[in-house]
Amino acid sequence: MVDPAEQDARDRARFEELAPTLVEPLRRFLARRTDADTAEDVLADTLLVCWRRADQLPDAPLPWAYGVARNCLANAERGRRRQQRVAARIAVVDPPQASTAGPGHDAVTDPDLAADLDAALAALREEEAELLRLWAWEQLTPAELAVVLDISANAASIRLHRARGRLREELAARKDGRAAGHEGTRGRSSR
């Protein structure tokens, strides 16, 4: 039987060691998915859960922490959407956040392509789009995706594979659609 005080000290040390490495990635994770105020609140919530569950923090804590952040964000978003519904009775609601909102550094500069990407992601099922975001933005491997989403690594691989295929299809369809709309079409794109 471990002395509780000793265990507590150990958990505390573990959190102190790992938490600083989590803050920045979690901040970015949240900045990609919600507004600044919500992101700040949810970051604090997420860290609090990590703190309370410090004894469960895996050695590679980030994917696990993303999973926690996802849950915290889902809870916060529910509250926010509720507030929005209330607000809708007296005012115009904010439009939903575009999936590629925000000024980018070397962002997609071709406006057509940016619009296509936006529309293509929006056309995917939310689970697929999120899988792709986690893959491209958080740069997770299928094994890490599996931890975040609490699914098997095998399922993560398969779904990522499928989601990429769907995104390519959606992008190609949009590109073709635009090409067909232009005069002097360059023929159907190969991708």
Added chain:
Amino acid sequence: MTDDPQHDDAQHDPELRALLRGADPAASLPPADPARVARLLEDVMSKPRHGEDSSTTTGENRASGTRGRSPLTWLVAAAAVALIGVLGVGALLGADDEDDVPTAGDAPAVSGDAEPSVTRLEVADAPAGRCMVPTPEVLAGASLAFEGTVTELVDGTAVLEPSEFFAGRSTDTVEVTAPSEDLQALISAVDFQVGERYLVAADGAQVMVCGFSDLATPAQEQLYAEAFNR
């Protein structure tokens, strides 16, 4: 490209990944001020940690947490049994017919601005039974557990706005209804009051009463924290 999903990673489609990365909304986000991060972590660590060392006190907490309720209330509460469909959950489950069976405690992806989802729990007649003392172990088996505030008590229905789900699929609202005669029974069992915060659990579509679902008192919060490892 090969179609072996087992070896599917970044190497596989660098172009697509780079394209997506170009649309990363956080790309221009400057790093956080280290002083702020330090303050944030300090703040978090100043909060109490639940979990360890508290299992032995739970019984006492629960006992004191349910004081003042008459045995009759518990008996009536035991008679309250839910039947019904969890409509919002059904819709969510039906939305994905693939290999992912949702697990308890796993919040679903919140997708878009679809219709507000509702979980409906109904209370019906049932033979009276005995109440057991609520324990985290039993509570942990609940298929649905959430914290929510009662926004309306109308026509046999208590409408709750959940703030957090501990288990089960989350929905925007949860409605607990009962046949007219039993409503008072349900309400007195769970003490639903507009504006108050509750911790509610259900087994299947059946509301767990007998102290499992109650006002969000510190004792009740402790019970839920232990059951769901918060």
